[in-house]
Amino acid sequence: MTAIDVDAAPLADADIARVLRQRRQDARLRVVYGAGFPIILLLIWQILCMVGVIDVRFFPSPANILATAYQILTSPDEGGRLLADIGATLQRLVVGYLLGAISGIVVGVAMGLYRPIRYAVAPLVYATFPTPKLAIFPLLIVIFGLGDSSKTALITLAVFYMTAINSLSGIIHANPIYQDFAKAFRIPPLTQWLRIALPSALPSIMAGLKLGIGQALIMVVSAEFVSSSDGIGYYIWNSWQVLDIARMFVGLVVVMVIGGIAVWLSNLLEHALIPWVKH
């Protein structure tokens, strides 16, 4: 039997230091380039505003947006309103997203594992999937009223489709050799679901969760554009209507930050849930 050398031919300390130094340097470059490029774009924008190429009435300079943001945040009245709007949006987002994600994963996994459910439910899910969810928003208002519920329901619906379809495809498109293994070794059903089928579908489920974030943001902002008196979507739309363009841009930045934080959190979750997939 061949022995496998785990500690054969140790590297010299100098070599290890060199490899580590290269890695650190690469990590630094990633940060510098990744942050540097957007900063350069912002600078170009700023310069074009200052030399008068861009109409600052519609595209205020980054410095102006920053100043407006500072002004809003330091004014108790304006700042309080912005925070209240952010709070309203976050509440709809979180509740709608969680409801959609949980129900989507449950239905998707059930469709994947149990054929009668798949045959009954999957055609309906696929047939209604291409319908723009926003198109049935009026219907949701009729059902759930003008308050938070209809907006939350819209988000739930959008996230549900993303997670259900991706969970289903994760289960049925998992490597068939895993199922052969489970059957050939007579693995009991519950063990098979929890330790083989579900983990094999996790990368796809995770992809559904990430796509759901984008969907949820689109839905919450759209719903708040159309029918709301609070929320960050309302904040943006209202600023536009009163032609307070700098304030509108502050709202846009807030949406971007919310989206960025959500994606960052989902990446953390992804690393924790599926460490075996190389990212």
Place this chain on the structure above:
Amino acid sequence: MSLTALDSSGQTPGAAAGIAAHLGGIRRSFVSTSGLVVNAISSISLDLVEGEVVALIGPSGCGKSSLLRILAGLDEDYSGELVWGDGGGHDQGRLASATVFQGDSTLPWMSVDNNIGLGMAGLRLDKATIRRRVERYRDLVGLADFGRSYPSELSGGMRQRVAIARALATEPLLLLMDEPLSALDAQTRLVMQQELLDIWKKAKSTVVYVTHDINEAVTLADRIVVLTARPGRIKEIHRVPFGAERNVLELREHPEFGRLEAELWRLVADEVGQKL
């Protein structure tokens, strides 16, 4: 199609001592999408003796993999009888058969130890026994230092050894191997062949080994079953005279090795030729 197969866990009184499994007139047909019936296996009868290594060879499409899937319990849609010998069944903490697949079948989300342990989930074993078997067979396949490693941290050959340990740990009546080394490079394959011989000897396994590699069949098997082209029947059975103490390199210089390999080549080529 009638199903006369016994339950794989069932004990059959009257099964001859020393017989790990008895195949009696196994047939398998497939129905194509156009409704055409394709006979894959037509009446294969064979007794698998405890402790022997039987290689199945034959032209591609001869049904050797189909036969293996029947033995593995992956295909229950056959006719004929499949009777397991004494000592089988769940009560004894053994699987009737355990399979090492052609492709990588290790689960990437669990460690080597958990991969091996999961294979025993269908047996009613207590935790301590599972633990003991995991360690024993993990060490046996030469992965003593890799119990906590994940498959992605191992080479292809090492992952295949995890799959072998997982199958061995169920202490199966029949260890089924479906071209387990075909995905490996030539050097690794040679090393693994020697390891398989050593492992089988230590684990006292009864093995059914499917391969398209005649050289490998002669290297590893005690008996070689040559199947005909579709529908697969047994064409000839050859006994390999080398015994359990083999060295895969020295074996190649043995005059009988070359003679047997050439003869088997002729048999298989004959079958392929009839098909062309």
